Amino acid sequence: MVRMEVSRIPKYRKLVKEDRILIARWRFEGYSRKRIAKLLGRAVSTVGREIQRNSFQGKVYEPLHAQSKADEKKERAWKAKQPLKNPQIYAYVLGKLRDGWSPEQISGRLKLEHPRDSSWQIGIETIYRFIYKKENQSRAWWEYLRRKQKRRRQKSGRKAQRTKIPDRVSIHERPGVVDKRKEIGHWEGDTIVGLGRKNGLHSAYERVSSLTRIQKMNSLKAEQASEAQLRIYRPLPKRARKSTTLDNGSEHVLHAKLKEELGMPTYFADPYSAWQRGGNENANLWIRYYFPKGTDFAKISEEEIQDVEWELNNRPRKRLGFKTPMEVFTKHLRGCSSC
Missing domain, CATH: 3.30.420.10 (Ribonuclease H-like superfamily/Ribonuclease H)
Known part of the structure:
Protein backbone atom coordinates (compact mmCIF):
# COMPACT_ATOMS: atom_id res chain seq x y z
CA MET A 1 0.00 0.00 0.00
CA VAL A 2 2.77 2.41 0.86
CA ARG A 3 4.31 1.88 -2.55
CA MET A 4 1.09 2.70 -4.39
CA GLU A 5 0.34 5.80 -2.31
CA VAL A 6 3.68 7.51 -2.60
CA SER A 7 4.15 6.66 -6.27
CA ARG A 8 1.24 8.95 -7.11
CA ILE A 9 3.08 12.05 -5.80
CA PRO A 10 3.58 14.53 -8.67
CA LYS A 11 7.21 14.62 -9.79
CA TYR A 12 7.36 18.44 -9.93
CA ARG A 13 6.41 18.93 -6.25
CA LYS A 14 9.16 20.00 -3.86
CA LEU A 15 10.15 17.67 -1.06
CA VAL A 16 8.29 18.27 2.20
CA LYS A 17 8.70 17.09 5.78
CA GLU A 18 6.74 13.85 5.18
CA ASP A 19 8.99 12.98 2.22
CA ARG A 20 12.08 13.45 4.35
CA ILE A 21 10.70 11.19 7.09
CA LEU A 22 10.15 8.47 4.48
CA ILE A 23 13.63 8.94 3.02
CA ALA A 24 15.19 8.58 6.48
CA ARG A 25 13.10 5.48 7.28
CA TRP A 26 13.90 3.73 4.01
CA ARG A 27 17.61 4.57 4.26
CA PHE A 28 17.61 3.03 7.74
CA GLU A 29 15.99 -0.07 6.26
CA GLY A 30 18.76 -0.28 3.67
CA TYR A 31 16.88 0.84 0.56
CA SER A 32 18.98 2.15 -2.33
CA ARG A 33 18.55 5.70 -3.64
CA LYS A 34 17.06 4.29 -6.82
CA ARG A 35 14.40 2.36 -4.89
CA ILE A 36 13.60 5.35 -2.63
CA ALA A 37 13.20 7.55 -5.71
CA LYS A 38 10.84 5.03 -7.29
CA LEU A 39 8.73 4.82 -4.12
CA LEU A 40 8.52 8.62 -3.89
CA GLY A 41 7.86 9.00 -7.60
CA ARG A 42 10.89 11.27 -7.90
CA ALA A 43 14.08 11.34 -9.93
CA VAL A 44 17.08 9.51 -8.46
CA SER A 45 19.08 12.76 -8.75
CA THR A 46 16.49 14.57 -6.60
CA VAL A 47 16.86 12.03 -3.80
CA GLY A 48 20.64 12.04 -4.17
CA ARG A 49 20.87 15.84 -3.88
CA GLU A 50 18.55 15.83 -0.88
CA ILE A 51 20.69 13.31 1.01
CA GLN A 52 23.94 15.03 0.04
CA ARG A 53 22.86 18.60 0.87
CA ASN A 54 20.87 18.05 4.03
CA SER A 55 22.70 15.27 5.86
CA PHE A 56 24.01 16.09 9.34
CA GLN A 57 27.76 16.81 9.04
CA GLY A 58 27.53 15.28 5.57
CA LYS A 59 27.03 11.77 6.94
CA VAL A 60 23.77 11.06 8.79
CA TYR A 61 20.44 11.87 7.14
CA GLU A 62 18.04 12.94 9.91
CA PRO A 63 14.63 14.22 8.70
CA LEU A 64 14.18 17.09 11.20
CA HIS A 65 17.70 18.36 10.56
CA ALA A 66 17.14 18.02 6.81
CA GLN A 67 13.86 19.96 7.03
CA SER A 68 15.55 22.70 9.07
CA LYS A 69 18.29 23.11 6.46
CA ALA A 70 15.71 23.18 3.67
CA ASP A 71 13.71 25.86 5.52
CA GLU A 72 16.83 27.98 5.97
CA LYS A 73 17.61 27.72 2.27
CA LYS A 74 14.04 28.68 1.40
CA GLU A 75 14.23 31.73 3.67
CA ARG A 76 17.52 32.83 2.08
CA ALA A 77 16.00 32.46 -1.38
CA TRP A 78 12.95 34.48 -0.30
CA LYS A 79 15.17 37.26 1.05
CA ALA A 80 17.16 37.27 -2.19
CA LYS A 81 13.95 37.74 -4.18
CA GLN A 82 12.66 40.45 -1.83
CA PRO A 83 15.85 42.02 -0.40
CA LEU A 84 14.09 45.15 0.86
CA LYS A 85 12.07 43.03 3.28
CA ASN A 86 15.33 42.79 5.21
CA PRO A 87 15.16 45.68 7.75
CA GLN A 88 18.91 46.35 7.53
CA ILE A 89 18.87 46.61 3.74
CA TYR A 90 15.66 48.65 3.88
CA ALA A 91 17.28 51.13 6.30
CA TYR A 92 20.44 51.35 4.18
CA VAL A 93 18.59 51.99 0.92
CA LEU A 94 16.21 54.53 2.42
CA GLY A 95 19.06 56.31 4.20
CA LYS A 96 21.06 56.64 1.00
CA LEU A 97 18.02 57.85 -0.93
CA ARG A 98 17.59 60.57 1.70
CA ASP A 99 21.27 61.45 1.25
CA GLY A 100 20.61 62.11 -2.43
CA TRP A 101 22.06 58.88 -3.81
CA SER A 102 20.54 57.46 -6.99
CA PRO A 103 19.36 53.81 -7.21
CA GLU A 104 22.33 53.20 -9.48
CA GLN A 105 24.78 54.50 -6.87
CA ILE A 106 23.11 52.52 -4.09
CA SER A 107 23.16 49.30 -6.11
CA GLY A 108 26.79 49.76 -7.10
CA ARG A 109 27.89 50.62 -3.58
CA LEU A 110 26.19 47.55 -2.10
CA LYS A 111 28.10 45.34 -4.54
CA LEU A 112 31.32 47.05 -3.49
CA GLU A 113 30.64 46.74 0.25
CA HIS A 114 29.24 43.18 0.16
CA PRO A 115 31.06 41.43 -2.71
CA ARG A 116 30.54 37.95 -1.25
CA ASP A 117 27.00 38.32 0.10
CA SER A 118 24.48 38.09 -2.73
CA SER A 119 21.59 38.86 -0.37
CA TRP A 120 22.90 42.45 -0.13
CA GLN A 121 23.38 42.87 -3.88
CA ILE A 122 20.28 44.61 -5.21
CA GLY A 123 19.64 45.54 -8.82
CA ILE A 124 18.82 49.08 -9.89
CA GLU A 125 15.39 48.05 -11.15
CA THR A 126 14.56 46.42 -7.80
CA ILE A 127 15.09 49.75 -6.03
CA TYR A 128 13.04 51.66 -8.60
CA ARG A 129 10.18 49.16 -8.38
CA PHE A 130 10.21 49.45 -4.59
CA ILE A 131 10.05 53.26 -4.72
CA TYR A 132 7.15 53.26 -7.17
CA LYS A 133 5.28 50.33 -5.63
CA LYS A 134 1.58 51.15 -5.27
CA GLU A 135 1.52 50.69 -1.49
CA ASN A 136 4.56 53.01 -1.12
CA GLN A 137 3.14 55.92 -3.15
CA SER A 138 1.85 57.73 -0.05
CA ARG A 139 5.40 57.78 1.37
CA ALA A 140 6.57 59.83 -1.63
CA TRP A 141 10.02 58.26 -1.78
CA TRP A 142 10.18 59.38 -5.41
CA GLU A 143 10.87 62.88 -4.04
CA TYR A 144 14.37 61.69 -3.08
CA LEU A 145 15.17 60.97 -6.74
CA ARG A 146 16.89 63.65 -8.75
CA ARG A 147 14.10 63.85 -11.30
CA LYS A 148 11.42 63.80 -8.57
CA GLN A 149 8.90 62.14 -10.90
CA LYS A 150 5.74 61.00 -9.15
CA ARG A 151 5.16 58.35 -11.79
CA ARG A 152 7.90 56.45 -13.46
CA ARG A 153 8.28 56.51 -17.20
CA GLN A 154 7.56 53.33 -19.10
CA LYS A 155 10.71 51.32 -19.59
CA SER A 156 10.43 51.67 -23.36
CA GLY A 157 11.07 55.38 -22.91
CA ARG A 158 14.23 54.83 -20.87
CA LYS A 159 16.27 52.85 -23.37
CA ALA A 160 19.88 53.85 -23.26
CA GLN A 161 21.69 54.73 -26.46
CA ARG A 162 24.55 52.36 -26.99
CA THR A 163 27.50 53.97 -28.69
CA LYS A 164 30.66 52.09 -29.47
CA ILE A 165 33.58 54.14 -28.19
CA PRO A 166 36.72 53.57 -30.28
CA ASP A 167 39.93 52.63 -28.43
CA ARG A 168 38.00 52.36 -25.18
CA VAL A 169 40.19 51.24 -22.25
CA SER A 170 38.39 49.83 -19.21
Whole structure:
Protein backbone atom coordinates (compact mmCIF):
# COMPACT_ATOMS: atom_id res chain seq x y z
CA MET A 1 0.00 0.00 0.00
CA VAL A 2 2.77 2.41 0.86
CA ARG A 3 4.31 1.88 -2.55
CA MET A 4 1.09 2.70 -4.39
CA GLU A 5 0.34 5.80 -2.31
CA VAL A 6 3.68 7.51 -2.60
CA SER A 7 4.15 6.66 -6.27
CA ARG A 8 1.24 8.95 -7.11
CA ILE A 9 3.08 12.05 -5.80
CA PRO A 10 3.58 14.53 -8.67
CA LYS A 11 7.21 14.62 -9.79
CA TYR A 12 7.36 18.44 -9.93
CA ARG A 13 6.41 18.93 -6.25
CA LYS A 14 9.16 20.00 -3.86
CA LEU A 15 10.15 17.67 -1.06
CA VAL A 16 8.29 18.27 2.20
CA LYS A 17 8.70 17.09 5.78
CA GLU A 18 6.74 13.85 5.18
CA ASP A 19 8.99 12.98 2.22
CA ARG A 20 12.08 13.45 4.35
CA ILE A 21 10.70 11.19 7.09
CA LEU A 22 10.15 8.47 4.48
CA ILE A 23 13.63 8.94 3.02
CA ALA A 24 15.19 8.58 6.48
CA ARG A 25 13.10 5.48 7.28
CA TRP A 26 13.90 3.73 4.01
CA ARG A 27 17.61 4.57 4.26
CA PHE A 28 17.61 3.03 7.74
CA GLU A 29 15.99 -0.07 6.26
CA GLY A 30 18.76 -0.28 3.67
CA TYR A 31 16.88 0.84 0.56
CA SER A 32 18.98 2.15 -2.33
CA ARG A 33 18.55 5.70 -3.64
CA LYS A 34 17.06 4.29 -6.82
CA ARG A 35 14.40 2.36 -4.89
CA ILE A 36 13.60 5.35 -2.63
CA ALA A 37 13.20 7.55 -5.71
CA LYS A 38 10.84 5.03 -7.29
CA LEU A 39 8.73 4.82 -4.12
CA LEU A 40 8.52 8.62 -3.89
CA GLY A 41 7.86 9.00 -7.60
CA ARG A 42 10.89 11.27 -7.90
CA ALA A 43 14.08 11.34 -9.93
CA VAL A 44 17.08 9.51 -8.46
CA SER A 45 19.08 12.76 -8.75
CA THR A 46 16.49 14.57 -6.60
CA VAL A 47 16.86 12.03 -3.80
CA GLY A 48 20.64 12.04 -4.17
CA ARG A 49 20.87 15.84 -3.88
CA GLU A 50 18.55 15.83 -0.88
CA ILE A 51 20.69 13.31 1.01
CA GLN A 52 23.94 15.03 0.04
CA ARG A 53 22.86 18.60 0.87
CA ASN A 54 20.87 18.05 4.03
CA SER A 55 22.70 15.27 5.86
CA PHE A 56 24.01 16.09 9.34
CA GLN A 57 27.76 16.81 9.04
CA GLY A 58 27.53 15.28 5.57
CA LYS A 59 27.03 11.77 6.94
CA VAL A 60 23.77 11.06 8.79
CA TYR A 61 20.44 11.87 7.14
CA GLU A 62 18.04 12.94 9.91
CA PRO A 63 14.63 14.22 8.70
CA LEU A 64 14.18 17.09 11.20
CA HIS A 65 17.70 18.36 10.56
CA ALA A 66 17.14 18.02 6.81
CA GLN A 67 13.86 19.96 7.03
CA SER A 68 15.55 22.70 9.07
CA LYS A 69 18.29 23.11 6.46
CA ALA A 70 15.71 23.18 3.67
CA ASP A 71 13.71 25.86 5.52
CA GLU A 72 16.83 27.98 5.97
CA LYS A 73 17.61 27.72 2.27
CA LYS A 74 14.04 28.68 1.40
CA GLU A 75 14.23 31.73 3.67
CA ARG A 76 17.52 32.83 2.08
CA ALA A 77 16.00 32.46 -1.38
CA TRP A 78 12.95 34.48 -0.30
CA LYS A 79 15.17 37.26 1.05
CA ALA A 80 17.16 37.27 -2.19
CA LYS A 81 13.95 37.74 -4.18
CA GLN A 82 12.66 40.45 -1.83
CA PRO A 83 15.85 42.02 -0.40
CA LEU A 84 14.09 45.15 0.86
CA LYS A 85 12.07 43.03 3.28
CA ASN A 86 15.33 42.79 5.21
CA PRO A 87 15.16 45.68 7.75
CA GLN A 88 18.91 46.35 7.53
CA ILE A 89 18.87 46.61 3.74
CA TYR A 90 15.66 48.65 3.88
CA ALA A 91 17.28 51.13 6.30
CA TYR A 92 20.44 51.35 4.18
CA VAL A 93 18.59 51.99 0.92
CA LEU A 94 16.21 54.53 2.42
CA GLY A 95 19.06 56.31 4.20
CA LYS A 96 21.06 56.64 1.00
CA LEU A 97 18.02 57.85 -0.93
CA ARG A 98 17.59 60.57 1.70
CA ASP A 99 21.27 61.45 1.25
CA GLY A 100 20.61 62.11 -2.43
CA TRP A 101 22.06 58.88 -3.81
CA SER A 102 20.54 57.46 -6.99
CA PRO A 103 19.36 53.81 -7.21
CA GLU A 104 22.33 53.20 -9.48
CA GLN A 105 24.78 54.50 -6.87
CA ILE A 106 23.11 52.52 -4.09
CA SER A 107 23.16 49.30 -6.11
CA GLY A 108 26.79 49.76 -7.10
CA ARG A 109 27.89 50.62 -3.58
CA LEU A 110 26.19 47.55 -2.10
CA LYS A 111 28.10 45.34 -4.54
CA LEU A 112 31.32 47.05 -3.49
CA GLU A 113 30.64 46.74 0.25
CA HIS A 114 29.24 43.18 0.16
CA PRO A 115 31.06 41.43 -2.71
CA ARG A 116 30.54 37.95 -1.25
CA ASP A 117 27.00 38.32 0.10
CA SER A 118 24.48 38.09 -2.73
CA SER A 119 21.59 38.86 -0.37
CA TRP A 120 22.90 42.45 -0.13
CA GLN A 121 23.38 42.87 -3.88
CA ILE A 122 20.28 44.61 -5.21
CA GLY A 123 19.64 45.54 -8.82
CA ILE A 124 18.82 49.08 -9.89
CA GLU A 125 15.39 48.05 -11.15
CA THR A 126 14.56 46.42 -7.80
CA ILE A 127 15.09 49.75 -6.03
CA TYR A 128 13.04 51.66 -8.60
CA ARG A 129 10.18 49.16 -8.38
CA PHE A 130 10.21 49.45 -4.59
CA ILE A 131 10.05 53.26 -4.72
CA TYR A 132 7.15 53.26 -7.17
CA LYS A 133 5.28 50.33 -5.63
CA LYS A 134 1.58 51.15 -5.27
CA GLU A 135 1.52 50.69 -1.49
CA ASN A 136 4.56 53.01 -1.12
CA GLN A 137 3.14 55.92 -3.15
CA SER A 138 1.85 57.73 -0.05
CA ARG A 139 5.40 57.78 1.37
CA ALA A 140 6.57 59.83 -1.63
CA TRP A 141 10.02 58.26 -1.78
CA TRP A 142 10.18 59.38 -5.41
CA GLU A 143 10.87 62.88 -4.04
CA TYR A 144 14.37 61.69 -3.08
CA LEU A 145 15.17 60.97 -6.74
CA ARG A 146 16.89 63.65 -8.75
CA ARG A 147 14.10 63.85 -11.30
CA LYS A 148 11.42 63.80 -8.57
CA GLN A 149 8.90 62.14 -10.90
CA LYS A 150 5.74 61.00 -9.15
CA ARG A 151 5.16 58.35 -11.79
CA ARG A 152 7.90 56.45 -13.46
CA ARG A 153 8.28 56.51 -17.20
CA GLN A 154 7.56 53.33 -19.10
CA LYS A 155 10.71 51.32 -19.59
CA SER A 156 10.43 51.67 -23.36
CA GLY A 157 11.07 55.38 -22.91
CA ARG A 158 14.23 54.83 -20.87
CA LYS A 159 16.27 52.85 -23.37
CA ALA A 160 19.88 53.85 -23.26
CA GLN A 161 21.69 54.73 -26.46
CA ARG A 162 24.55 52.36 -26.99
CA THR A 163 27.50 53.97 -28.69
CA LYS A 164 30.66 52.09 -29.47
CA ILE A 165 33.58 54.14 -28.19
CA PRO A 166 36.72 53.57 -30.28
CA ASP A 167 39.93 52.63 -28.43
CA ARG A 168 38.00 52.36 -25.18
CA VAL A 169 40.19 51.24 -22.25
CA SER A 170 38.39 49.83 -19.21
CA ILE A 171 38.80 51.24 -15.71
CA HIS A 172 40.05 47.78 -14.73
CA GLU A 173 43.19 48.41 -16.79
CA ARG A 174 43.88 51.70 -15.01
CA PRO A 175 47.16 51.80 -13.01
CA GLY A 176 46.76 50.91 -9.35
CA VAL A 177 48.33 54.20 -8.27
CA VAL A 178 45.13 55.97 -9.34
CA ASP A 179 43.06 54.08 -6.76
CA LYS A 180 45.51 54.93 -3.97
CA ARG A 181 44.96 58.70 -4.36
CA LYS A 182 48.59 59.44 -3.55
CA GLU A 183 49.52 61.62 -6.52
CA ILE A 184 47.63 64.43 -8.18
CA GLY A 185 46.75 64.50 -11.83
CA HIS A 186 44.20 61.71 -12.10
CA TRP A 187 40.76 63.05 -12.96
CA GLU A 188 37.18 61.91 -13.43
CA GLY A 189 34.94 63.51 -16.05
CA ASP A 190 31.27 63.69 -16.95
CA THR A 191 28.67 65.74 -18.80
CA ILE A 192 25.94 67.76 -17.08
CA VAL A 193 23.02 68.03 -19.49
CA GLY A 194 21.13 71.27 -20.04
CA LEU A 195 17.55 72.04 -21.03
CA GLY A 196 16.25 69.85 -23.85
CA ARG A 197 19.68 68.21 -24.22
CA LYS A 198 20.71 71.19 -26.32
CA ASN A 199 23.79 72.17 -24.32
CA GLY A 200 25.61 71.35 -21.10
CA LEU A 201 28.76 71.45 -19.01
CA HIS A 202 31.79 69.21 -18.80
CA SER A 203 32.84 68.71 -15.19
CA ALA A 204 36.24 67.34 -14.19
CA TYR A 205 37.15 66.20 -10.67
CA GLU A 206 40.72 65.67 -9.44
CA ARG A 207 40.81 62.57 -7.24
CA VAL A 208 43.37 63.64 -4.60
CA SER A 209 42.47 67.29 -3.99
CA SER A 210 38.76 67.21 -4.98
CA LEU A 211 39.48 70.19 -7.25
CA THR A 212 36.63 70.67 -9.72
CA ARG A 213 36.89 72.30 -13.14
CA ILE A 214 33.87 73.23 -15.27
CA GLN A 215 33.64 74.16 -18.94
CA LYS A 216 30.60 75.10 -20.98
CA MET A 217 29.46 72.99 -23.97
CA ASN A 218 27.28 74.71 -26.58
CA SER A 219 25.99 71.30 -27.66
CA LEU A 220 26.34 67.68 -26.52
CA LYS A 221 28.29 66.70 -29.61
CA ALA A 222 31.62 64.92 -29.26
CA GLU A 223 33.53 67.88 -30.70
CA GLN A 224 32.19 70.18 -27.97
CA ALA A 225 33.04 67.68 -25.21
CA SER A 226 36.55 67.22 -26.56
CA GLU A 227 37.15 70.98 -26.80
CA ALA A 228 35.84 71.51 -23.26
CA GLN A 229 38.24 68.89 -21.89
CA LEU A 230 41.18 70.38 -23.75
CA ARG A 231 40.33 73.82 -22.31
CA ILE A 232 40.34 72.30 -18.82
CA TYR A 233 43.59 70.33 -19.05
CA ARG A 234 45.77 72.27 -21.49
CA PRO A 235 46.71 75.06 -19.01
CA LEU A 236 47.83 72.51 -16.38
CA PRO A 237 51.42 71.29 -16.05
CA LYS A 238 51.98 67.73 -17.25
CA ARG A 239 52.26 66.30 -13.71
CA ALA A 240 48.73 67.60 -12.99
CA ARG A 241 47.09 65.88 -15.99
CA LYS A 242 48.10 62.23 -15.92
CA SER A 243 44.77 60.54 -16.75
CA THR A 244 41.00 60.90 -16.73
CA THR A 245 38.21 58.36 -16.21
CA LEU A 246 34.98 59.00 -18.12
CA ASP A 247 31.50 57.59 -18.38
CA ASN A 248 30.31 55.85 -21.55
CA GLY A 249 28.38 58.72 -23.10
CA SER A 250 28.52 59.16 -26.88
CA GLU A 251 29.98 62.64 -26.38
CA HIS A 252 33.27 60.98 -25.37
CA VAL A 253 33.97 59.18 -28.65
CA LEU A 254 36.79 61.67 -29.39
CA HIS A 255 38.54 60.97 -26.08
CA ALA A 256 41.74 59.96 -27.90
CA LYS A 257 42.43 63.65 -28.62
CA LEU A 258 43.51 64.07 -25.00
CA LYS A 259 46.27 61.53 -25.51
CA GLU A 260 47.19 62.83 -28.96
CA GLU A 261 47.47 66.48 -27.91
CA LEU A 262 48.34 66.28 -24.21
CA GLY A 263 49.67 62.75 -23.70
CA MET A 264 46.81 62.13 -21.27
CA PRO A 265 45.37 58.57 -21.29
CA THR A 266 41.64 58.01 -20.81
CA TYR A 267 39.80 55.17 -19.06
CA PHE A 268 36.12 54.29 -18.96
CA ALA A 269 33.98 53.18 -16.03
CA ASP A 270 31.78 50.11 -16.37
CA PRO A 271 28.30 50.77 -17.79
CA TYR A 272 25.75 51.77 -15.12
CA SER A 273 28.52 52.08 -12.50
CA ALA A 274 28.58 55.79 -11.68
CA TRP A 275 29.95 54.91 -8.22
CA GLN A 276 33.28 54.14 -9.91
CA ARG A 277 33.51 57.90 -10.46
CA GLY A 278 32.04 58.76 -7.08
CA GLY A 279 33.94 62.00 -6.58
CA ASN A 280 32.79 63.36 -9.91
CA GLU A 281 29.20 62.31 -9.23
CA ASN A 282 29.28 64.13 -5.89
CA ALA A 283 30.75 67.23 -7.51
CA ASN A 284 27.94 67.15 -10.07
CA LEU A 285 25.37 67.14 -7.28
CA TRP A 286 26.91 70.36 -5.96
CA ILE A 287 26.98 71.90 -9.43
CA ARG A 288 23.30 71.01 -9.76
CA TYR A 289 22.69 72.92 -6.53
CA TYR A 290 23.62 76.07 -8.45
CA PHE A 291 22.33 74.96 -11.85
CA PRO A 292 19.24 72.73 -11.31
CA LYS A 293 17.96 70.29 -13.90
CA GLY A 294 16.29 72.15 -16.74
CA THR A 295 18.89 74.94 -16.77
CA ASP A 296 19.47 76.40 -20.22
CA PHE A 297 23.23 76.92 -20.24
CA ALA A 298 22.92 79.16 -23.29
CA LYS A 299 21.62 81.75 -20.82
CA ILE A 300 24.41 81.17 -18.28
CA SER A 301 27.51 83.31 -18.66
CA GLU A 302 31.08 82.04 -18.42
CA GLU A 303 31.52 84.32 -15.42
CA GLU A 304 28.65 82.61 -13.56
CA ILE A 305 30.15 79.20 -14.27
CA GLN A 306 33.58 80.29 -13.03
CA ASP A 307 31.99 81.74 -9.88
CA VAL A 308 30.49 78.33 -9.09
CA GLU A 309 33.83 76.65 -9.76
CA TRP A 310 35.53 79.08 -7.37
CA GLU A 311 32.92 78.40 -4.68
CA LEU A 312 33.44 74.63 -4.91
CA ASN A 313 37.23 74.84 -4.86
CA ASN A 314 37.48 77.26 -1.94
CA ARG A 315 35.12 75.52 0.45
CA PRO A 316 36.80 73.45 3.24
CA ARG A 317 36.26 69.69 3.06
CA LYS A 318 36.25 67.23 5.94
CA ARG A 319 37.96 64.63 3.73
CA LEU A 320 40.86 67.07 3.29
CA GLY A 321 41.22 67.85 6.99
CA PHE A 322 39.10 70.96 6.40
CA LYS A 323 41.54 72.36 3.87
CA THR A 324 40.09 73.54 0.58
CA PRO A 325 40.56 71.69 -2.73
CA MET A 326 42.50 74.66 -4.09
CA GLU A 327 44.89 74.62 -1.11
CA VAL A 328 45.55 70.89 -1.43
CA PHE A 329 45.97 71.01 -5.21
CA THR A 330 48.37 73.96 -5.02
CA LYS A 331 50.50 72.34 -2.30
CA HIS A 332 50.76 69.12 -4.29
CA LEU A 333 51.88 71.10 -7.32
CA ARG A 334 54.60 72.64 -5.17
CA GLY A 335 55.68 69.17 -4.09
CA CYS A 336 54.47 69.60 -0.52
CA SER A 337 51.56 67.19 -0.07
CA SER A 338 51.87 67.16 3.74
CA CYS A 339 52.00 70.95 4.26
